[in-house]
Amino acid sequence: MYAHDIRKQMVERSERRAVRARSSAHSGALSKWMIGVPIKFAGGGEIYGEDESVDYVYEVAHGAVRTVKVLSDGRRQIGGFYFAGDIFGLDDGDQHSFSAEAIVDSTVRIIRRNTLIRLAGHDRDLAQRLLLVTSHEISRVHSHALMLIKNAQERVGSFLLEMSERIAIGAMIELPMSRQDIADYLGITIETVSRTFTSLESQAMIALPNARAVILRDVSALRQ
Amino acid sequence: MYAHDIRKQMVERSERRAVRARSSAHSGALSKWMIGVPIKFAGGGEIYGEDESVDYVYEVAHGAVRTVKVLSDGRRQIGGFYFAGDIFGLDDGDQHSFSAEAIVDSTVRIIRRNTLIRLAGHDRDLAQRLLLVTSHEISRVHSHALMLIKNAQERVGSFLLEMSERIAIGAMIELPMSRQDIADYLGITIETVSRTFTSLESQAMIALPNARAVILRDVSALRQ
């Protein structure tokens, strides 16, 4: 099945990226239990909505996913970015507090949350991996929160280092997300993101071959 | 055993609070498995350090706990506050990324993380509760992150509403933590916290009988 949508121009770009996608710390931790046909989503397509019930746990097979919350006054917050091998959809309670959207054309594998719990009840390996995956997500959100108390340059620096660890090919990072996505993830405006990119470039910490690519030139300086 | 420490003046205050402490969403979710003698910590005492290995999962029996991270430049971030029934210590990987400290005299129950995993491997109820507890923590950290993109008044408002749900007696909130703790949790300065409290009081949204107590006067206005 194909969740059809906008932005066809990004198809090839995303295909290329998917091939290169590297695995992160707990990548594929639950792959073994992620049965069934991977589902395709076009870039911009919604995977689940903010008010939908929490029935499934998701794994990015390839592509890139963002979780989004829109506040009453229109401000938008990105909860996180997820790439090949990452698990998402681990919300609390009955309803999702974020929606999930494919950033570029992506495929996603799913498993019923209840099935996962039932299986974990007599599979110690799964129980452990489940705790690892959720603990990993807690850490990720904590470091996201930690980033939000820093200034603009530090936020962008942390973001680039995070992306470097998760999707870089060598020193080159090809960003699947827009400046607006980055801004909403970092809690700053798109203008400030842009200015900071320019500023980091003029400090020779990064290079910007084009708007969607970043080359890290001085990682230790970026770390401050 | 007693992890002895400073601030004896807060003993009685904390005792009173412990009695009143209400249960939150998943309070006591793992109590059944939290075996052994509760451990006492004096206010200000360290429960675990930032670099200690992640061996245990903790439950507040009574009192109040904060998780703390100190950045290289001296800035301090509070990861969260935990009250009676709350689970903490769910860090990822080998080492804790935050330290945990008793805010007031507190008692804490613990269980080995490995034991929990082993038990969950043949106890579906525990496996489910474990996923609930970790998902709940993910949500809590997400809403913490969400708060950090707002302005000072909204942050303080969110904080008061959160405390209202977790430790209020009616409209009265007795805060166990200092202004500095609140500031480091909200990612603003102690001066801004203080000014915002005063401002909310002058807007008749809250009353401040004393520095450590808040009465919510207009909850719907606080919610904005």
Place this chain on the structure above:
DNA sequence: CGGCGGCTTGATCGGTCTCAAGTACGGTGG
């Protein structure tokens, strides 16, 4: 070639930080 969307750059404004005093409260000692 023209138009559109995403990104960059510029100028001004405002909220929060910083540095600095001032105040309230609890504890200690006379």
Place this chain on the structure above:
DNA sequence: CCACCGTACTTGAGACCGATCAAGCCGCCG
């Protein structure tokens, strides 16, 4: 019992960072 002290908190004035509003640039597609 009261005076003193230290700590936590409040209040004030000025500086600075990032938001806002606005214009310009670039690449892509029709």
